[in-house]
Amino acid sequence: MSDTNLKKQSLPNKIKPDETGEAPVIQVGHSPHLSNESFTTRRMMIDVLIALLPVVGMSVYIFQLYAVKQMVICLVACLAAEAAFIKMRNKSFSLSDCSAAVTGIILGLSLPATAPWYVGVIASVVAIGIGKVIFGGLGMNLFNPAMVGRAFVMIAFAGLMAASGYESLHTGIDAITQATPLNAFKQMGISTSIKDLFFGLTNGSPGETSALACLVGGIYLCIRRTASWEIPAGIIAIVLIMGGLADLMGSASDWTVLHHLFSGSLLFGAFFIATDPVSSPLTAKGKFIFGAGIGFFIMILRFFSGYPEGVMFAVLLMNALTPLLNRWTIPAAMGE
Amino acid sequence: MTDQPTAFERFTQGILPENPVYRQLLGLCPVLAVTNSMQGAMTMAGAVLFVLLCANVIISLIRDLLKPHLRIVIFTLTIATFVTIVDRFLAAYMYQMSKSLGPYIPLIIVNCIIICRCEVCASKQSVLTAASDAIGQSLGFALALASIASVREILGTGMFFGFRVLPKMWPDWVIMVLPPGAFLTFGLLLGAVNWVVAKKKANG
Numbered sequence: 001m002s003d004t005n006l007k008k009q010s011l012p013n014k015i016k017p018d019e020t021g022e023a024p025v026i027q028v029g030h031s032p033h034l035s036n037e038s039f040t041t042r043r044m045m046i047d048v049l050i051a052l053l054p055v056v057g058m059s060v061y062i063f064q065l066y067a068v069k070q071m072v073i074c075l076v077a078c079l080a081a082e083a084a085f086i087k088m089r090n091k092s093f094s095l096s097d098c099s100a101a102v103t104g105i106i107l108g109l110s111l112p113a114t115a116p117w118y119v120g121v122i123a124s125v126v127a128i129g130i131g132k133v134i135f136g137g138l139g140m141n142l143f144n145p146a147m148v149g150r151a152f153v154m155i156a157f158a159g160l161m162a163a164s165g166y167e168s169l170h171t172g173i174d175a176i177t178q179a180t181p182l183n184a185f186k187q188m189g190i191s192t193s194i195k196d197l198f199f200g201l202t203n204g205s206p207g208e209t210s211a212l213a214c215l216v217g218g219i220y221l222c223i224r225r226t227a228s229w230e231i232p233a234g235i236i237a238i239v240l241i242m243g244g245l246a247d248l249m250g251s252a253s254d255w256t257v258l259h260h261l262f263s264g265s266l267l268f269g270a271f272f273i274a275t276d277p278v279s280s281p282l283t284a285k286g287k288f289i290f291g292a293g294i295g296f297f298i299m300i301l302r303f304f305s306g307y308p309e310g311v312m313f314a315v316l317l318m319n320a321l322t323p324l325l326n327r328w329t330i331p332a333a334m335g336e
Numbered sequence: 337m338t339d340q341p342t343a344f345e346r347f348t349q350g351i352l353p354e355n356p357v358y359r360q361l362l363g364l365c366p367v368l369a370v371t372n373s374m375q376g377a378m379t380m381a382g383a384v385l386f387v388l389l390c391a392n393v394i395i396s397l398i399r400d401l402l403k404p405h406l407r408i409v410i411f412t413l414t415i416a417t418f419v420t421i422v423d424r425f426l427a428a429y430m431y432q433m434s435k436s437l438g439p440y441i442p443l444i445i446v447n448c449i450i451i452c453r454c455e456v457c458a459s460k461q462s463v464l465t466a467a468s469d470a471i472g473q474s475l476g477f478a479l480a481l482a483s484i485a486s487v488r489e490i491l492g493t494g495m496f497f498g499f500r501v502l503p504k505m506w507p508d509w510v511i512m513v514l515p516p517g518a519f520l521t522f523g524l525l526l527g528a529v530n531w532v533v534a535k536k537k538a539n540g
Contacts, residue, residue: 118507130520156511 109207234291
């Protein structure tokens, strides 16, 4: 959008001193006067797709065809839904900003690999339709679309999406026969080794198992400034503090603060879900508070709720607070 | 009083052009709360029909006695009388339904459709007009409840009026019978109705 504006504003060629007989006119357009043309939605979204590569690779390595199937279903359904809704609103047809593709891949990585096809399809249509289009399209949505879709199927198909939905004996894949690490700990107090959690040889949503892959992709995103580092920093800081306090208070289990950090979808959510630029605050301070709030709710949900994991609900809760955080942290303009 | 709508106009307006739910956005509490099954929704619609009809007729009969500053109190007391009758009737003859509708039957007292009709129509017009207005508005309310309840019951349980309409393999969308399903269904249907109305207006 910004480059079309710039082209419209570059008027000076039209007024030539010879024709008017007056001194040359200096035209001043609106700021920004210099803009980085590479910093577009499309470039950011492609960056996210690149950063997701290690995560996708790891999920395919562990869950094999199941992960591929789930991602393809969500990707195709998201693109089809986006195309249909764009058409309904009589907008020119365009999927080229890749935002629907990112939503699809993230959704595919966050659903159980063995969930039936319709779960992915419904989640995708809800994510794009109710999560995004209803609010007026990309940039206007209050909540992270992928998480809206996931929350919908999570409540609609509780049996398929709860912790037991992740376990299946008939897939021929070792990881899926186990309980997810967080559920094993919550139900039976069984702890998983840090090494397995870090490299990701455990059960879970395809995208979340490997902490290493999430860190590699996430740090790439932060270096490219596609994701704001304040958000994951806030989340991790609060998780370290609250997990550390729980350790110090001598909870007699083997589940230490490092387990909290590397298990579940914490790092995946911190780097890829919470950093959605549309549904997170605008200022650095706001972003840090936003991250801290997510970290706080994740730990509260993990400690006290019936669910083993809380990243999705934590992100949605803090999305709802984003306008408030913006109001608190955006400095008043001079004279106001 | 010559510019007041006639009895027939009152009747037809209540059903679609001035539908209490979709066009006036009144009585949304029962719309959201009891529409997870057709049976509950239709019981509620019947209860509202009875209360609205009786209240409108009584208010219309005593309309010359009403004092302006006391009229809302009189409306509420009249409505409360008939709501109590419905509530006790359901508890006596349809115990299970009375249980499942819970507080929403007594809450008809504060259903603003009824106070609105007493104020707009019954306190100003004849008994016949008030009665046809009550029936028209109640039909509009029943239509709205039915539209939402059928979507929610079919998607949420694969059944309609308790009979299976979708194959056994249908995965129940549990969210549709829970509160979020009510908000989503109502919002989407309301959007669709507004879209149709806007389109009609654009076409003249």
